[in-house]
Amino acid sequence: MNTKPSILKYPIRLAALLAALSSVVPFARANEAEDMDRLFTLKIYPVLAQKCFGCHGDDPDDIDGGLVMHTLDDILFGGNGFDNVLVPGDADASFIVTAMKWEDPDYEMPPKENDRLTPKQIADFETWINAGAVWPSEERQSEIRLAEQHVLENEDGIIMATSGGLGDEWTYRRYNKEEMWSFMPVQKPEVSTKENPINGFIDEKLKNAGFKPAKKADALTRIRRASWDLTGLPPTPEEVSDFIRADKKDSKQAWADLVDRLLESPRYGERWGQHWLDVARYSDTGGMANDYEKSNAWRYRDYVIRAFNEDKPYDQFVMEQLAGDEMANASVSERLSGDADAIANIHEKGEYTEQEIEWMVATGFLRMGAFDTAMVPLPEARQIYLDDVVNSVGQTFLATTMRCFKCHDHKFDPLPTKDYYRLYATFAGTQLAERPANYLPDENMLGMEEGKEMVDLMHAYASDRMNALEGKQEAAAKAWFEERGLEYINADDRKGLDDDVKPPRDIGLDYVDEGRLKVRKQDDWIWNRRKERFDPMVQSVYNSASFKGMNAKKLRVKDNNPEDTLENHILIGGALTAPGDPVSPGVLSALGIPASSEGEDPYVVTNDLDGRRLAFAKWVANPENQLTTRSIVNRIWQHHFGKPIAGNPNNFGAKGGKPTHPKVLDYLASSLVDGGWKLKPIHREIMLSEAYQKSGSHPQLEKLREVDPNNDLLAIYEARRLTAEELRDGMLAITGELNTEMGGLPIMPEINMEVALQPRMIQFSLAPAHQPSRTPEERNRRSIYAYRVRGQADPFLELFNQPNPNDSCEVRDSVSVSPQAFTLMNSDVVTDRSIAFALRLENESSRMKSQIVSAFELALGRKPNRKEVNRMTDYLEDMRVYHQRFEPKPVEYPKEITRSLVEEFSGKPFEYTEILPVFENYVPDAKASDVSAETRALADLCLVLFNSHEFVYVY
C-alpha cells in the first residue's frame, strides 16, 4: 500500500519543497520524528558516507555527474541533468532509489558489485525518503550516536571493543554477531566421555538435515586413506593384508593401532611438515630479480619436520618461530651471567647450545618470504619486509589477513589500522641476517663434501674465464697507456678519471668478450656465494634500531648505533610519507587477550628493542588465544578431510568461510590446550571419529548432493586427489626406488630436461642450469627435500598444484587439466618410474599373471578382478609384440650446454658455454633403452596404473 502524502506525488520546485518539508516535520508524531532521526543517523548517513561521498563530494575537483551528496541541500540540488535525485516524501520518484536498485543500466549505484546496497539498506532509504527525508543537525546526530555507543548489542549487531579506529564511526560500528565467531572465546562444549565427541556433533547436524551418515568404509579404503593422510605414502601390500586381518579380529583396536603406528612413523613429519611449509612459503631462494639462494634454509625445513615428528607442543612451536632468537639471546646471556665479551664471542662464532641453535633455526620462518630489494630505497625496503612479515604472521598463526587493515581500519573485521601498526612496531626492530650457528648433531651432513667439490668446480670454471677476459682487457689497457707514453693505472684506480685520460671501458674486448665477461662475473659471484651453503649459518633475524642496508645479496648482523631509536606511527593510507599518530608495539585488541598486566593498555607490549617479539609470541601462544588454537586445529582437520571446518584457514574474519561445525572446532581447540598443545592426540581424536572412517557411498546420494553439494554435513568421506608430492613420492615408494634418508642439503631430483636446461633470466645474466643429483639414491628422496627455487618450479610438481611460494597457500587447487595428462603419460620422469616398477615386478616374479596381480597390489593396494586380469593380459601380450618392433633411443645427458644471450651494450647475440659436470659421472635411472621389450610392455601397464583414477585419488 502506498502511504505517501499525496502532495509529494507531484513534481515540485525546490523552494516549495523545502517549505513543505519544514511544515511536514513538526506535525509528525514525536516518536516518529525521533525514529527518523535515528534512522538517518544510524542507517542512512553511514551508507552515504561509506558508499556515496567518495565520488560525490569528498574530492571537490572530481565530482561524478555533478552530484554532491554531503548535505540534504546538495542532494536536492541534484546532478547534471537530474533534479529528481531525491524527492522527499516520494521514494519511487527519487532517482537515488532507482540507481540503488540498479534499475537503470546507465546509473547503477554504487557501481561496484561488492558495494551494492542490501535490500534492507534500500528499504531504509525508501522509508526515510517517504517520511520526508529528514536530515537532523550534526549535534542531533552525534547525540544519537553517542547514546547508541552504550548499547553493546542491538538489532544492527554488536559493538566490538578494540583499541579504536581512525574515527568513532568505525570504533562504534556494529557487527553481525555470527560473523564475529572467531573473535569470541573458545567455548568448550559439554561432551560425554564415553564416545568420541566428534561423532555427536557431526551426527547432530546430519540428523537435523534428515540424513543418515554413510557406513564405515572397508578396511582397504581406510588403511589407504590413513597412510596417505599421515605419511603421504601408500601402504605396502603387507601392511594392507596385516591390517585387513587385524580388522577382522578387532576392528576398533586394529584401527587405533594403525593410527598410532602411522603417527610414530618419521614419514608423518615429512608429510605434515609440508602442509606447514605451504603456509610458511618455504623456498630455498629469495625470488624476484636475482633469486638469490637462501643458504641453509633447509635447516628451517628440517626443524619443522622434527617438530611434527617429536610432537613439539604447538605453543612452543609458535614462540620459537616468532622469537627464537630472543629466546636464544636470553639463554646465552643467562648462562654467561651477562659477560658482554663472552656473549659477543658466542654470537660471532655461533657456538650456541643445541637448544639455542634449535631456537635460532626456527626463526627461519621470519625469513621465508620472497625478498630482494635491489634498487629499492632503504625505508621502502624496510616497509616491504615488515608488511610482508606482519601479513605472514597474521595468516599463519592467527588466521588473519593483515593486509586488509594496513591502509585503513578493516572494512569488515574489528581490526583497527592502529593494531596493524602495533604489530608492525612489534617487528620494527627485526633485522634480517644470515647468522652463524653450528650444525646440530641431528642435522644431516650428507653430501656436504661432494657438494663443496661441485661448487668449487663450477666456481673455478667461471673465475678462470673471468680472469682470462680481464687479463685480455688489462693487456690492451696497458698498451693504450704505453702508446700515449702514460703510466699504467689499474682498472680500479682509473674508474673516477675523465674519459679522455683513460682507455675505453671495453678496450681489448669485442662484444662477444664483453657479453661473456659479464656472464662469468655473475657466475663467479653466484658460485662463490654458494660456498656459504657449507658454512654453519641460519637464515635468521636480530634486533636493532639501526638500519644499514638490507641488500639480499649478503645479510649479516650489523653494528648497532646506540643512538638510533625506533619510532612508529600509523601510516595513513599505508604511505611512508604520511605518518599519523605514534603507536607502541602491541597485539590485536579485538581478541580481548591482554598481552601484559602492566601499564594502562593491556594490548601494548614492551617498548624495549628486545622482547617485543617474545611478548607478542607469548600472546599468540596464550592458551586463551582463540585465533591461535582454532587456526591450528582447523588446519589439521583440513588435511584429514580435504576441507577445513572454517573455510578460509588464513582468514577467519567476517568474510572468510564460516565454520561448518563450530562445536567441533571449539572442542578440538580446547582439547589441544588441555592436552598440552600436542598435535598427535588431535590427529588421533579426528581419525578415530566415525566421520573420518566413513565411506564415500551413500544410499541417498542424489538428494544429498542436491541439499549439500559441498559435503558440509560430512555425510560421506569425500575423495581427494593426491598432492604433487604424494604423486611423486608415492610412485617412488611403489617402484621401490624411494630413499627415506631424512633432511640435510636440498636434493636435486631429475626434472623435465627441457626445463632443467632452459635459460632463466636473472638480473644481468642467466641462472645456472638445474643439475640433478648424481645417483638415484641421492635423487629419489622425498619431494620435501627437493631444492625449491622460486624462479623455477619442478614442472611436474607445479602441474599438480604445488603452490607458488610467493604467497601463503591455505588450500591447494586440484583441478584436472590436460598438461597433467601429458606429464603422466609422456614425461621421462614418469616413464622412468614405470620402467623401475616393471623391473621390480619382474624381479619378484617371472610369471605374467603374478606380475599383473602384484602391480595392482603395489599401486592400488588390491588384487585385480578377473576381468582386469584378462584385459591386462591381452594388453601385455600386444605390447610385447609392439615393443619388439619399436626400439627406444638411448638417452644421453649433455655434459655442457651452449647458451645464447643478447649483449646489452651492442644488442648483438653472443654465445657461451655452461658446463654440467654432474653428467660426467652420472648414474641414470634405468631407461627404456636399457630394458627388454617384455619389460617395456610391463612398464606400459605400470604407466596405465599410475594414470588411473584409482591411484590418483584417495578415497
Add this chain to the structure above:
Amino acid sequence: MKHDLCSRPFSTPISRRNFLCGLGASLGSVAMTDMFAADGVNVPKLGPLAPRDPMIPAKAKRVIMLFMEGAPGHMDTFDPKPELQRLHKSESTIAKEGDPFKFFVGSPFGSRKVGQSGIDMCDQWKHMADPEVADELCNYRGCQAESVNHPEALYHMNTGSRLGSDPALGAWTTYGLGSVNQNLPGYVVMTELAMPQGGAGNWSNGFLPAHYQGTRLRPEGSPILDLKSQSNKVRGHQRRTIDELAFLNEMHADKHPEHAALDARMESYELAYRMQMEVPEVMDLSREPQHIRELYGMEDKETEVFGRQCLMARRLVEQGVRFVQIFSGGWDSHDYLEEGHSSRIRSVDKGMAGLIKDLKQRGMLEDTLVIWTGEFGRTPDNNKRGGVYSLGRDHNANAMTMLLAGAGVKKGSIVGATDELGMSAVDVVHPIRDLHVTLLHLLGLDDNKLTYFHGGRYKQMSQFGGRVIPELLS
C-alpha cells in the same frame, strides 16, 4: 579377446553423468557441443572455457599483447624530446638530492611524424611508419607504473599486482569470456627461449581456477611440455594406452558415483590426445604462403623470431584463442642505447607492422585488440658507469609509452603527454589499473563485475576499482 593396437575395443561413449556439474576438464576444457552433437544429445554449453557473452557491448573479441620486456625508452621510440637532445651530456637538473652525478642523455635517434595522423616515431621504425599501419595506432603517453624493478613492474602490468601471485589480464579475460576453440588453450603465451623476469607469474591464473592459466608455447623443443609421446611410442600406442586407462577408469567410476570429478579427468586425457594433433598443426607455419611469411619478416634472420611469433599469434586468434601474449626482451638499455634500441626496434618493427596489416586485410583488426607496451619507461638522465658517460637510461615508473591498435581504439591519435624531458606523465595521467579497466571495457567486461570470491573477499583485476580512460576509445 585380442585387440588391434589402434582399435578402441572397449571404448564406451564417455559417460556424461557428471558434466552437468560444470567441472569441465582441462586447459582447453571439453568440446562438449561437438562431443554431444555426435551422440545427438543437446546439452547446453558448459565448462570453464566455454565461450560466454560479454557483460557490456564489446568492441574487441580477442587480444594480442606484445610485451617489450626490459622497458623501451619512450623518448627513443614514440615520444621524442628535442629539449633532451639539446641538453645531451649536460648535468641532470632533475636528479634527487644525494644521487650520484647524473647527466642528460639525448635520444640517439631522429624523429618524424608519420601517416596522415602524424604520430611521432623515431627514425628507426621503418615498417611501422607505413601510413597504412601508423594511422591505425593510438600512442598513449599518460600511463604510470609504480615499481622500478623489472619483475614487480612486469607483474603489475600483467596481473595488476606487484606481488606476482594474482591472475593475469589474459586469465581474467578468459575467465570472463571463455574461449572459442576448445581444443586449444584460451590464453597462450610466447616468450623467447629465456623466460621473462618474474617467470610464469606473469601469466598466472592466480586465485582463479587453473583453466585460466596462460599456456606457454615454448619456442624450442616441445611447445607444451611432454606434448609428444616417448620416441618409441607411436600415435596408435598412445590411443591404446588411453583405451586401457579408460577401461580401468570406467569400472572405477561406476563404483564411485559420488565422485563427480572423474569424468572430467578422463576427458582431459581425450583432450590431451586431440591437442597432440591440433597444437603442432597450428604451429606449423610452413602452411603460410610466401608473401605472408615475408610480410612478417620471417625471411630475415634479424626479424624472424618475433615475426614468427606474430604470425603464430594471428594463427592462434584465427583458430579461436582468446588472448595471446608475446614477450620480447632486451630493452633494458642502461648503456649503449643506440645499438641496443636500434637492434630491438629492428627485430620487432616488421613483425608488428606485418601483424597489423595482416589482421586488417583479413578484416580481423576491427575486433582484435593489439597492445604494444613495456613494464615502465626510462629516465631522461643516467649515471656514469665505471666512471664513463654511459649513454643509456635508468628505469622510470612515472612515464612510459605504449601503442594500442584495433578494436574500439581511437586510431591515429596521440593520447596524453609527458613533460618536455620525459621524466613524468603530465596529461591524461592514469595508473596501470585504469589501463586494465579500459582494456577489459573494450572486451565487454566490467572490472567491477568481473569478480572472483577468494580469501574472504571479491577480487577484481584492478584490485580496488579503477576508471575507464575515455580518451583512448573511438
